[in-house]
Amino acid sequence: MTETIDATTTAALLDIGDVAARTGLAPSALRFYEQRGLIEPAGRNGLRRTYQPEVLDRLSLIACARQAGFGIAEISRFLMAGPGDTELRQRMAAKADELDVMIARLTRMRAALRHGATCPRERLVDCPEFMAAVKEA
Template sequence: MRELDIGEVARRAGLAASALRYYEEKGLVQPIGRRGLRRVYADDVLERLALIALGRAAGLSLDDIAAMLAADGGTRIDRARLAARADELDLAIVQMTAMRDGLRHAAACRASSHLECPRFRALLRGVRPANPPAASR
């Protein structure tokens, strides 16, 4: 097992040292000791950091990720949570694909006004406000 100080881990993982300290605080990573004032990690921390990065890229919270990473370096994968997140991503992909297609159409549409274009109007009918305003009282 090779030892890496916090600066080397940060550089190789593409993270700030403060992020590593925060991950330690959250229980996501554990140093194996200190060399002087610097934290030292086992080189397998890089794989763990890659798992954390993958979870973050998939939209999981650090708490979700922490629940799936055992303190001993193993994993406790919540397969149902991962499947649910994959379903959420599928829906987001469908929505974003429709949005992309609508933007491409609007950019290329030759109608004198987008509101005269049947395809653009159909796109508008499918749009739902993200946060509808509260009703006036």
């Protein structure tokens, strides 16, 4: 349940528009995260939601988890996980392994592109080093 906040308290709080501007998220995304229990408003300033400044850290964590490929339900569990949640921790370890594979592939792709950018051959497809790097990537 949200409460209306008086003017003396609002100085430390962030308006939903401020949070949106600082995070690059649309206000609708913030409301969605709120509906899913990922963030919680501090109250309202008039008709606008307000948040504690710590919500920015929570949203950074959510963004990181989303970029790693976790879904909203998994992130919700992630935010509430305790030391005994072995299933979630196994999922996190598996996701880290997936990222290792992706990083290795991207590293090979980067090497191929760097070689291609400096290759003296007229046509890159005639360069055996470039083609080998592309196949490896």
